[in-house]
Amino acid sequence: MLSCKEVSLLTSKSMDTTLTRRERLAVHLHLLYCRGCTRFRDQLQFLRRAAQRSSKTLSAGTVRLPAAARDRIQAALRRER
Amino acid sequence: MNKKSHPHTDPNTWLDQHGDALYRFALVRVRDSAVAEDLVQDTLLAALRAHERFAGQSSELTWLIAILKNKIVDHYRRHVREAPLPESEDPDGLIDALFKKSNDHWLTVPAAWQDPDTSLENSQFWQAFTDCLQGLPARQAQAFTLTELDGLGTDELCKVLGVTSSNVWVLLHRARLRLRECLEHGWFGNEARDR
Numbered sequence: 233m234l235s236c237k238e239v240s241l242l243t244s245k246s247m248d249t250t251l252t253r254r255e256r257l258a259v260h261l262h263l264l265y266c267r268g269c270t271r272f273r274d275q276l277q278f279l280r281r282a283a284q285r286s287s288k289t290l291s292a293g294t295v296r297l298p299a300a301a302r303d304r305i306q307a308a309l310r311r312e313r
Numbered sequence: 314m315n316k317k318s319h320p321h322t323d324p325n326t327w328l329d330q331h332g333d334a335l336y337r338f339a340l341v342r343v344r345d346s347a348v349a350e351d352l353v354q355d356t357l358l359a360a361l362r363a364h365e366r367f368a369g370q371s372s373e374l375t376w377l378i379a380i381l382k383n384k385i386v387d388h389y390r391r392h393v394r395e396a397p398l399p400e401s402e403d404p405d406g407l408i409d410a411l412f413k414k415s416n417d418h419w420l421t422v423p424a425a426w427q428d429p430d431t432s433l434e435n436s437q438f439w440q441a442f443t444d445c446l447q448g449l450p451a452r453q454a455q456a457f458t459l460t461e462l463d464g465l466g467t468d469e470l471c472k473v474l475g476v477t478s479s480n481v482w483v484l485l486h487r488a489r490l491r492l493r494e495c496l497e498h499g500w501f502g503n504e505a506r507d508r
Contacts, residue, residue: 235417237408244486247465248460249478268422275493278429283461285433286442287341297336302351306328309355312361313324 234258236269243273247280322367322376327357331374335341342385342458344447351389382463386473389455393475405450407487411494423493428503437458438500445495453488462483 263270268302280288335356339349359380367376413420432438446454459465459473470481
């Protein structure tokens with residue numbers, strides 16, 4: 233039987249690659265009786281949804297390119313043209 | 314300027330129209346305002362040299378963001394060469410701190426998060442999320458943002474970070490463990506119940 237430490241790594245890894253059949257089976261059996269690891273798996277999927285949404289939300293944020301940088305970049309672009 | 318042959322894009326307007334969006338995109342990923350400013354400049358210079366190739370099939374911003382993504386990956390590559398990977402896979406002892414020594418079970422079982430997706434509509438959640446992301450060690454943050462925000466696969470990530478695939482999986486695991494902890498304490502803590 234796998235420990236929670238091992239299952240948490242496999243759960244995370246399963247988001248990035250395909251686990252072997254043996255690994256999938258072992259994780260599945262562990263999750264049947266482990267509430268902590270089941271929540272962990274659901275929360276990792278939530279983190280993925282949040283990260284995907286964040287790239288939209290944060291790029292719609294209020295942070296602005298500082299004025300000094302803007303002037304510097306404008307000058308660099310003029311030199312290049 | 315030869316505007317007529319390139320009706321879809323006018324370099325004179327890029328900085329005004331897209332400077333802030335490019336800067337924000339870079340800042341979330343590199344977490345250093347000076348570096349983010351340089352990346353915006355590099356991106357616009359590269360775009361200027363290549364703008365005959367802008368086909369107008371995507372929006373101007375999408376095209377500029379694609380160039381910026383490459384610049385960010387280059388930046389990470391340089392950064393990695395300058396800062397080699399620590400020897401241990403758990404240098405800060407994070408994984409050891411979360412699991413019992415005796416049997417490798419959770420020291421504190423992850424709490425139940427009640428209906429977490431409603432948080433996605435809450436602007437304060439995004440502050441907490443950003444703070445947690447900023448709190449990650451640099452290499453974990455790079456692995457996480459390149460995977461989850463930019464959709465890089467394991468093979469690409471290995472090349473960018475200069476590590477093996479098993480290193481990548483461990484880095485991502487530690488990033489996720491840490492983010493999860495941080496959000497549980499910083500955000501879901503008030504409502505999370507161990508039911």
